[in-house]
Amino acid sequence: MMTSIAIVWLRRDLRVHDHPALARAAREHDRVVPLFVLDQRLLDGRFASAPRNAFLRGCLAALDGELTARGAGLVVREGAPEDVVPELAAQLGAAEVLWASDVSPFARGRDRQVRTLLEAAGVAATSCPGTYCADIGRPRTKTGKPYTVFTPFWKAQRELPRRAVEDAPAALRLPDGLDRGALPDGPALGDLLTEAICAPGEPAARAALGAWIDGPVDAYGDRHDDLTGGSSALSPHLRWGTISAREVEQRAMDRGSEGAAAFVRQLAWRDFYAHVLLLHPEVARLEFQPRFRALEWDDDPELLAAWQEGRTGYPLVDAGMRQLAATGWMHNRARMVVGSFLTKDLHLDWRAGELWFERLLLDAEPAQNAGNWQWIASTGVDPAPYFRRIFNPVLQQQKFDPDGAYVRRWVPELAEVPLARLAEPWRMTPEEQQAAGCVIGEHYPAPIIDHAHERHVAMDRYRAAAQSD
Numbered sequence: 001m002m003t004s005i006a007i008v009w010l011r012r013d014l015r016v017h018d019h020p021a022l023a024r025a026a027r028e029h030d031r032v033v034p035l036f037v038l039d040q041r042l043l044d045g046r047f048a049s050a051p052r053n054a055f056l057r058g059c060l061a062a063l064d065g066e067l068t069a070r071g072a073g074l075v076v077r078e079g080a081p082e083d084v085v086p087e088l089a090a091q092l093g094a095a096e097v098l099w100a101s102d103v104s105p106f107a108r109g110r111d112r113q114v115r116t117l118l119e120a121a122g123v124a125a126t127s128c129p130g131t132y133c134a135d136i137g138r139p140r141t142k143t144g145k146p147y148t149v150f151t152p153f154w155k156a157q158r159e160l161p162r163r164a165v166e167d168a169p170a171a172l173r174l175p176d177g178l179d180r181g182a183l184p185d186g187p188a189l190g191d192l193l194t195e196a197i198c199a200p201g202e203p204a205a206r207a208a209l210g211a212w213i214d215g216p217v218d219a220y221g222d223r224h225d226d227l228t229g230g231s232s233a234l235s236p237h238l239r240w241g242t243i244s245a246r247e248v249e250q251r252a253m254d255r256g257s258e259g260a261a262a263f264v265r266q267l268a269w270r271d272f273y274a275h276v277l278l279l280h281p282e283v284a285r286l287e288f289q290p291r292f293r294a295l296e297w298d299d300d301p302e303l304l305a306a307w308q309e310g311r312t313g314y315p316l317v318d319a320g321m322r323q324l325a326a327t328g329w330m331h332n333r334a335r336m337v338v339g340s341f342l343t344k345d346l347h348l349d350w351r352a353g354e355l356w357f358e359r360l361l362l363d364a365e366p367a368q369n370a371g372n373w374q375w376i377a378s379t380g381v382d383p384a385p386y387f388r389r390i391f392n393p394v395l396q397q398q399k400f401d402p403d404g405a406y407v408r409r410w411v412p413e414l415a416e417v418p419l420a421r422l423a424e425p426w427r428m429t430p431e432e433q434q435a436a437g438c439v440i441g442e443h444y445p446a447p448i449i450d451h452a453h454e455r456h457v458a459m460d461r462y463r464a465a466a467q468s469d
């Protein structure tokens, strides 16, 4: 009898547990080729990121370990998948190529081409679930339209059927004599951040998920806004699929606490922004609300650099930006504050912020990054008016970092500044500055803008754009 061979084309689903494509290939074929294609268009493209590339490499090395333990090992090729995947399928005489579907315009265009070429060659091309909690392409409003508001989307998404969480395949076999290729050396892709928010790879992801579900998730409802903890920090693992969103959801549901329910709802935001990008692909580059395509943005490289480097003089903004650079991650509350600051205090284009986040975030990806940037820039699907999303960085700090631990951790120049002055260090008297070892303008910048003034500028610009509609 002929040996039947399947290729599982892995992209950002770098795991063996709860992997529908891998599980199906292992069930239905004699030999399974877990393939990863290093595509320079992604590694060096518009959203290139040395920290994320290094994290990816760590995920691939860990995946190779998981696959080897099951008898196979990762197969690595370099090039455009449109060339590599059909070529390898032909070379091996593969009957089927399977992958987990994705939503970005780039991924969908690429996958369409691969499918066309495979089908023309008589190879089955199977796109499987595995990236989101539910089938995010399905929900429609009563009038048959895609959702653009989270809460009604979430109510529909909750009701969608769920697939069962799949076990990891017990054993996998590669075709005999296959050259597995090799991962590039670590430094070729970039260095891992020494303070990275988490370690790459499925074993680290599963350990983090287990620890989160075992207790901290119960306090999520009350604590998710705590800047120094309180949220799961699972986003890089979800981004790279070293854990599946569906398994995360199921394990939180099984936990059954109120905190776990709040966490499941938050996880649905990820499905929501994927739904939005899938059905409104233009939001990857353009404002969802056409009237705001006329918004006036400034072009000021110095202000942009101050924001990027955490030198704005607003401690919470600077803390967030420095946490991002050091760890490849930023707490959601800080992301909202720095995003509001960029777009509504500095009047810089949200795409500049998106690009910087793509450069540094381990969890960055188009659906979530563009979706959230448009949310904070008030140009996206969020129904709240722009004036409700102009965050006051001083008040935000006082509310969400009440003991100053977050700011002191990430802006050490402010370590000795008294708590009463920590959100507005420029209000320290010269004597207080001396006592704190923090002279404003010397050790820590004076604020680069005046929030109270810029707030009005932003209101005027948004109002003008809205009226131009």
Ligand SMILES: Cc1cc2nc3c(=O)[nH]c(=O)nc-3n(C[C@H](O)[C@H](O)[C@H](O)COP(=O)(O)OP(=O)(O)OC[C@H]3O[C@@H](n4cnc5c(N)ncnc54)[C@H](O)[C@@H]3O)c2cc1C
Residues within 6 Å of the ligand: 224, 231, 232, 233, 234, 235, 236, 238, 239, 266, 267, 268, 269, 270, 273, 330, 331, 332, 333, 335, 336, 339, 357, 361, 363, 364, 365, 368, 369, 370, 372, 373, 376
């Ligand atoms: C300007 C801006 C840019 C952002 N860019 C990204 C990005 O590129 N990638 C990304 O994954 N998230 C992004 N977010 C959303 C959010 O900040 C992160 O998902 C969250 O901080 C990750 O931390 P966590 O894992 O501890 O989240 P938790 O609070 O523990 O939430 C659990 C999971 O739910 C999902 N989730 C939570 N909040 C959101 C949200 N607002 N949107 C989408 N999914 C969410 C994430 O997958 C997260 O890991 C961005 C937010 C803002 C304001």
